[in-house]
Amino acid sequence: MAELLLELLSEEIPARMQAKAADDLKRLVCEGLKKAGLEFESAEAFVTPRRLALVVDGLPEKLAAKSDEKRGPRIDAPKKAVAGFKGSLPKGAKVEKRETEKGEFFFAVVKQKGVKTASIIIEILHETLADFHWPKSMRWASGLLPWVRPLRSILVIFDGKPVDFVWGEFVKKENPRVGPLHADNTTQGHPFMAPKPFKVRSFKDYKAKLLKNHVVLDAAERAAIIEKEAQKLAKKAKLKLKDDPGLLAEVAGLVEWPVVKMGSIDKAFMDLPPEVLTTVMRHHQKYFTLLKRKGKLAPKFIVVANTETKDRGKAVVTGNERVLKARLADAKFFWDQDRKETLDSRAGALKGRVFHAKLGSVHDKVRRMKQLAGTVAEYCGADAAVARRAARLAKADLSTGMVAEFPELQGVMGRYYALNDGEKPEVAAAIAEHYSPRGPNDECPSNPTNVAVALADKIDSLVVFFAIGEKPTGSKDPFALRRAALGVIRLIVENGLRMGLKNVINKTHALLEDPVEKGIVRVPIGPKTVTKNGFSFQVKQVHKISSADVLADNLLAFFADRLKVHLREKGVRHDHVDAVFSQGGEDDLVRLLARVDGLAEFLNTEDGGHLLTAYKRAANIVRIEETNDGKRYDSEVDEKLLELKEEKSLHKKLKSTAPNIAEALKNENFLAAMGLLAGLRKPVDDFFDHVTVNCGDEALRENRLRLLYEISSSLDAVADFSKIEGGER
Incomplete structure (x- = not known):
């Protein structure tokens, strides 16, 4: 089995787009492989500020030859149907007639030759890059194809060998093609600390050489390094690092080689509201906040650089302190000026x-x-x-x-x-x-x-x-x-x-x-x-x-x-909300949720499940017969036409229960209303077990259909049971 390694090296990818881009790359390539019939064992995507990478393991070196059959129209089908079938077949397909249990049909036999996986990968990569979507993209030089930032190189290796993949047509005004990107087995490390290109043979070799050239490929590893080093610095200063998973993930997307340092905040700005300090540091400078033991803001911050320096980061820290000081000086100016006017006096400016x-x-x-x-x-x-x-x-x-x-x-x-x-x-x-x-x-x-x-x-x-x-x-x-x-x-x-x-x-x-x-x-x-x-x-x-x-x-x-x-x-199930909301007139969310809770609790009981089935059965019978007869069965039940004890018992129970349900609903006692519904289970079950609705007597039949409608309407007083999923027989 072989391994596919892909890397797209570009200028810096915005941190907010990185995670989705890695997921999209993995999804598009894997979908292409599956569509082509190429099975694989695993796939994993990686992203840094400058590169998207994907490794797919366990691919076959070649797609085996196979023969597929496709049944077409009957031999006596219209000529257009037969021509359409034949026109849809690939070149080389053999069409023949075959007798089946349903008659004689055209069959096509399509034989596919074995294809090298590398050639399929080239097609998949063309489709992947063409279909790849960025929230914002750009074109550069005279390129026709967009990408999030200028794409500098492509690495494609399959089974240890570079794949001959070419992407991107660049057209000048004179119209000659210049500068398409040719994939090879070459990449580069950190842009400042190790800019020289180097060749790789496999993913293991690729990851190891990137690390040697000051690039940590895995975003989770970069985040772990940042957190570990920041905690170490905080502990040394007897401070606590403020937990901020969102900022940690963002900063991990800003650096390929995290170098964690601690800086100081000028004490002149420590009387600013803490939210001002943290906003400036977090949102504008991407600094981590440090706290004193009692949770009060400390006059220190954590900054993450993307490079090591000869002075061990002294200039980096000094530069960041200077930038922060300028930012906080602006904030202090606004803080002092804004308090000279009242909020009330500013309302008119709106x-x-x-x-x-x-x-x-x-x-x-x-x-x-x-x-x-x-x-x-x-x-x-x-x-x-x-x-x-x-x-x-x-x-x-x-x-x-x-x-x-x-x-x-x-x-x-x-x-x-x-x-x-x-x-x-x-x-x-x-x-x-x-x-x-x-x-x-x-x-x-x-x-x-x-x-x-x-x-x-x-x-x-x-x-x-x-x-x-x-x-x-x-x-x-x-x-x-x-x-x-x-x-x-x-x-x-x-x-x-x-x-x-x-x-x-x-x-x-x-x-x-x-x-x-x-x-x-x-x-x-x-x-x-x-x-x-x-x-x-x-x-x-x-x-x-x-x-x-x-x-x-x-x-x-x-x-x-x-x-x-x-x-x-x-x-909570969406259909339970639908069942209560669809009755209309309910705009009290607290009452609605109490009703939904009561309904859910009732339907989870044995009685509730049986009644839902009975409701669906009754409603379906009434609907079918109303369609067949062309009239409604929503009128009152005629008690004189009730013959069997089961239908008499059911009607009596429905009549006595209806006002009690209405009273319980009025008092917002939804559990009591559900309990009353549970009491209908036995008479409903007895009715379906012993009463034939579609009997020979038309008057009796119509009266029993009205009784079925009465079952539905009684349950619908609590909730629209037709909206609830399940219960079908």
Whole structure:
């Protein structure tokens, strides 16, 4: 068995694209091998800032000859069908007639000669590189084929020998072809420490020689080296390294030969808010934070270089300290300047900040948020006045110099500036948390005021963007509305808020809609007024928006989809959510989830499983007979036509159980409702065991079909059982 080794050496690949690129390379090549009929034992992809590599082991040296048969149309089929079959066959295929149990057919015998694996690999690599997708790509020189960064060399070795693969056509204005990349068995190590090319024979040889030439191929190994050396330096300084897996993975993608060093932060900047220090270090400089024993920020940082120097990194550390000092000097300037004005005085500046061309300014959004926060505060148990004040100031820090320079700090800086202005701590905390939760792993606010403002922000965004038709489509979600919806779900569910979403959606819609002319929103054009005929007025654009009812229906359906995603991660089945949501009129997520939990618990019992089967059986019979007869069987059962004790018993049980189920649902006692459903199992089973629905008496038959419909409708009072998977016989 043979080994395939592939390396694509380029200029630096952005760290955020590396992991997916390695996975895509492995997937595309492996799919090509399987499609060609080439089996292999293992495949592993690697990535560094400058190279994508793949090793596939256990490949055959040659694809064996084989003969395939393909059956075509009958010999008496139309001429076009026969011609189409013959035209689809490869050259050299032999067509013959054969007698089968179903008649005489054309058969094609296609014999394939044995092919060397190396020649198949060349075709696969052409397809792989042509189909390879980067989030952003470029062309360089006069190249026709794109790549993430200029591709410098290609290494392809199969069974220890270089493969004659050529990729890339480069065309000058004069039109002669120049500079295609010819694959060989040559690569190079670290661009500064070992730039000379060298030849390799196998993956083992390749990895060993890269290491010798100052390149650690495996990203996980680079990350482990960084963490180990950083921990060692932190321990020596009697400090603790702040755990940051995301930054560790990113930095491992920035270096091929990690050299870990410790630098110092000028003490003059240590009075800055810790979030400012960590943001500058992490997001802008890719430094690791060090902590003192009690968790307080230490005046030290960890930097990872990509090269060793003769002075053992002294110049590298000094240079990074100088860059950090300049960055922090800017931050300190903004910190000092921003505190000279109150947040409240900055709120007006939001009028000049566009939220969306059809929705006006951020100031317009804040106006709606303020009203909405007061409304939502009632459900959260928060002080409405405090919530409205927090909402008014929530976006004001967008007008500060600090947030303009470091956008990651929006909300965080609002809290510091609010406290500096003497605002209530509850207001400051709500400003800081109103963007939360930002993702599934982010902590969810629990303080009532914080929850109210966070809900106001997210619900407003969802309502107004849906109103103007800016909904997420496929993989595109430019306004992060899916994340906003999941945030609303988490805020409501994790805090147990009994809030009717439809009512809140309608109130938000009313805040957006023009109060005089329905179905439109008026957006000011610029902050200035225009004077005409002695009257001053502000010019406004008019945009159409969805009606409140249509908007509410669309948004509730969107919430249902997001809820399925949220619950799927917790192991809840999507069809159980569908079964409860599809009944309509349910916009209380806490009540809905209690109902879903009760349904799931019921269906996991023996009675639940049997009743689901009975429901599907009853519903199918009624559906088929309604189709055949051309009429519905949803009218009342005629008790005079009930003959057998089993149908009488079932009807009596359904009649007595229905009001009790309705009462249990009204009182939100869903477990009791499910218990009442369980009581239907025996009479339903007895009915199907002893009663013939499609009997000879037409009046009796129709009455029994109405009884079957009664079974379905009784269960549907709790949930739409037709949406639940399983139960078919």
